[in-house]
Amino acid sequence: MRGLSVTETCFAIPGDIDSPTGGYGYDRRLLTMLPSFGVNVRHLELPGTYPAPSQGDLAATVDTLNSAPPNSTLLIDGLAYGAMPSSVIEKINRRIIALVHHPLALETGLSERRRAELEASERAALALADKVVVTSPATQRILEADYGVAKDRVTVALPGTDPALRATGTGTPLQLLCVGTVTPRKAYDVLIEALLPLKHLDWRVNIAGALDRDRETVAALNAQIAAAKLEDRVSLPGVVVPATLDRFYESTDLFVMPSRFEGYGMALAEAMARGLPIICSTGGAAAETVPDGAALKVPPGDVAALTKALESALTDKRLRVRLADASWEHGRSLPTWNETARRVAAAILDIPT
Incomplete structure (x- = not known):
């Protein structure tokens, strides 16, 4: 899209990066490990109200994302990106890679109206992303079938797993x-x-x-x-x-x-x-x-x-x-975090995986 060379990547994440969820854990690992694969990355904190930002939060988001160097790539966590209106994304003259842990509309407990709003918002947002990173082939298939994201725009980067000793259990109870x-x-x-x-x-x-x-x-x-x-x-x-x-x-x-x-x-x-x-x-x-x-x-x-x-x-x-x-x-065959970071880095650097 914008024809800009990549010299730096800014990883935009909503809320507290130390939140104890799998998605935030994935993000923390990327921040730590991407430099080992040739990606100079820094963290941009977005408002913690996503995926339900106020108008003020959206304005703050534009300011934060536009604070990234003009020739940088923005890697944006999908918890925020999928809820950004097109009018916000179009104000960001940067190369954008969306990281989708799972589609926002598939969260349990949403009203039908809210589900439809999130699905439409995320579909429009993903259409404006240069690339998309997902954490499973299943999510890739959902984005292709339901969100119109072409397969060749998607990189699958499975979460890594740390080696561990085999559990022995308790038995009673x-x-x-x-x-x-x-x-x-x-x-x-x-x-x-x-x-x-x-x-x-x-x-x-x-x-x-x-x-x-x-x-x-x-x-x-x-x-x-x-x-x-x-x-x-x-x-x-x-x-x-x-x-x-x-x-x-x-x-x-x-x-x-x-x-x-x-x-x-x-x-x-x-x-x-x-x-x-x-x-x-x-x-x-x-x-x-x-x-x-x-x-x-x-x-x-x-x-x-x-x-x-x-x-x-x-x-x-x-x-x-x-x-x-x-x-x-x-x-024993699960991917390591090195492999996760390598695949995301390849997407950022336009290196085939």
């Missing part, structure tokens, strides 16, 4: 682990409902994830747990420090991700890096992130199917061992 912010999309309400018929089995659940992103959902989940009289079996520790999360993974017997949709599912990859048996939904990219042999997969939102899968895994140790072995084997 069986420890279940979920990792992810408590929001409607993560479907923890479906998990609690699915566990109700399995009270006679000896299990405990840790749901490790931020509790401040959707307080209404957190309150409803706590009420659901209390009504089911599961307070002594289900724990919501919130965001935990890395050492505590490592201990959770180490002591886990079964990893569960009931999400309604995932753009990739970084926690699934982390579970496989530790060789954990997995139960997950087939929502979004999750069905492809985990191979069939490593997980019992259920349709998103299907309580009965999730109950059946949980019962099978909780009562059949040999099944858990088979799933764990396949998980560990696949975990």
